[in-house]
Amino acid sequence: MATITMMKTEAAAGLDLPPDARVGIIAGGGSLPVEVAAGSAGQGYAPFIVLMEGEADRLPELCRYEHETLALEAIGSLVPLLKRHRITHLVLAGEIKRRPRLTHLRPSLSLLAVIPLVVMALARGDDGLLKVVARGLEARGIKVMGAHEIVPNLVVAEGILTKAEPQKSDRRDIEAGFAAAKAIGALDIGQAAIAVGGRVIALEGIEGTAGLLDRAKLLRGHGRIAGKIRGVLVKCAKPGQELRADLPSIGPQTVEAAHAAGLAGIAVEAGRSLILEGPATLARANELGLFIVGLAAAEPAHG
Known part of the structure; x- marks a missing residue:
């Protein structure tokens, strides 16, 4: 087995986005959405927060930014919501502890377009689903970023x-x-x-x-x-x-x-x-x- 090395290094440098970029954050539970929002705002990009209903739990800190609440079962309306608020870059941050109930999903054209991909991704596991979500959003002109790109000191x-x-x-x-x-x-x-x-x-x-x-x-x-x-x-x-x-x-x-x-x-x-x-x-x-x-x-x- 290869030896695991340990040594001191410095964190990466900061955020570099176009001046007209608009950062959106899909906020689940925990402190990560709060840290990403503060990091984005601190670098001049006031974030728009999509509060995942029943999942986001740091509401006092997140609701100080422009925000809307979205139920998991209404995920089909995510892209129109992001487009309405002119979001160009999106970060998925925080825990989502449950899967949407397929029988409760609210139908929409954008949802119907991706359901076959999502079903296949669910069969492959969590990471497969995340990749499909990222590809689907980027195909619609919204660049998906990692939390580490917004707040590299994490x-x-x-x-x-x-x-x-x-x-x-x-x-x-x-x-x-x-x-x-x-x-x-x-x-x-x-x-x-x-x-x-x-x-x-x-x-x-x-x-x-x-x-x-x-x-x-x-x-x-x-x-x-x-x-x-x-x-x-x-x-x-x-x-x-x-x-x-x-x-x-x-x-x-x-x-x-x-x-x-x-x-x-x-x-x-x-x-x-x-x-x-x-x-x-x-x-x-x-x-x-x-x-x-x-x-x-x-x-x-x-x-």
């Missing part, structure tokens, strides 16, 4: 990002977890794994990283993981991942949950993962004595 740099550093045993866990996360990513199952004592003890499924860490906490609580044995959460992009949406991310809650599960640290793929609420995330990791490291990417990053 992107994880290579190296040790905290005061604590991984021990030799942690590096074995990182190697095992990285290989496992890439393997389940290739199957479009998840993006994360937990390794303890040099072997993988849990893989991310549909419940996400929070559910994965809860399972590890239960395993330790039930004595399935010895109390003093360290362990590592590893997150990485899926092979061939659509980088403009659903990049692996960690935040303050990830740090808290990893600590509660008795883990020694977190390793994420540099250049292809995000740290949300970065200062708070790193500060909390330092307070709890956890390490966070950015791992050299396993494949070149493509926007």
Whole structure:
């Protein structure tokens, strides 16, 4: 197995859009839409926010910008909505925890045109769906961008990002977890794994990283993981991942949950993962004595 290198690097440079560009953000849950909106506004592009009904949960911070709410079942009206507000560039940001119910979809000409593609994409998994959505929007003249292109300082740099550093045993866990996360990513199952004592003890499924860490906490609580044995959460992009949406991310809650599960640290793929609420995330990791490291990417990053 190839050795994973760790070293310090700087984040990429900022946003470069035409002066007449209009940035739209499809906002799901979590802090990512807030950070993207602030990043866009801070660089002179006041964003238009599409609040996904029942998903976007940072409403006070998002509703300060021009916005409209859209139900998942009304997704067929997304393109007309974006066109009406003259959106030229679009970012898909935040968690969408449920799929639209096909029987409740509101018919529209634009929806009917893409339903066969969406059905095929659903059969291929989440990443296939994201690629179809991106291609469909770009075919209609709306450029899809990644959150990392709007707010490059969210992107994880290579190296040790905290005061604590991984021990030799942690590096074995990182190697095992990285290989496992890439393997389940290739199957479009998840993006994360937990390794303890040099072997993988849990893989991310549909419940996400929070559910994965809860399972590890239960395993330790039930004595399935010895109390003093360290362990590592590893997150990485899926092979061939659509980088403009659903990049692996960690935040303050990830740090808290990893600590509660008795883990020694977190390793994420540099250049292809995000740290949300970065200062708070790193500060909390330092307070709890956890390490966070950015791992050299396993494949070149493509926007």
